[in-house]
Amino acid sequence: MQEPTLMRLTTQRQIILEELLKVSSHPTANEVYDMVRKRLPRIGLGTVYRNLELMAETGMILKLEVGGTQKRFDATIQPHYHIRCLECGKVDDIDIAVQQDINEAAAQASQYQILGHHIEFTGLCVDCAGSDQTASIN
Ligand SMILES: [Zn+2]
Numbered sequence: 001m002q003e004p005t006l007m008r009l010t011t012q013r014q015i016i017l018e019e020l021l022k023v024s025s026h027p028t029a030n031e032v033y034d035m036v037r038k039r040l041p042r043i044g045l046g047t048v049y050r051n052l053e054l055m056a057e058t059g060m061i062l063k064l065e066v067g068g069t070q071k072r073f074d075a076t077i078q079p080h081y082h083i084r085c086l087e088c089g090k091v092d093d094i095d096i097a098v099q100q101d102i103n104e105a106a107a108q109a110s111q112y113q114i115l116g117h118h119i120e121f122t123g124l125c126v127d128c129a130g131s132d133q134t135a136s137i138n
Pocket residue numbers: 085086087088089090124125126127128129
């Protein structure tokens with residue numbers, strides 16, 4: 001027999017993870033809440049937020065180290081890089097090889113034991129680059 005509260009929490013986390021796995025948009029806690037609420041109508045934003053933080057702490061998901069004002073979450077936990085649109089703020093995965101040599105270089109330069117690194121590319125997404133030209137201010 002499982003303890004009911006524990007079972008409920010596990011189910012919530014399971015559903016949060018399932019919803020997060022469905023998208024590649026690196027949603028904010030609010031966006032995850034909107035997705036999860038369709039399946040768990042009575043869940044609160046605070047609960048979703050706490051579960052996300054806990055799941056990130058235990059390594060089930062990633063909390064992204066990207067610019068912008070809101071924390072974003074990612075179900076892809078393998079090392080990969082991100083690109084962020086400076087106009088609309090969307091974050092995509094960018095499919096280039098993870099640079100292992102810069103960990104070596106950083107270890108030599110710092111005498112730290114390097115555990116990883118984050119690279120965030122910034123630019124304009126296809127939509128924003130397009131609308132920039134049509135809505136030119138000058
Ligand atoms: Zn954009």
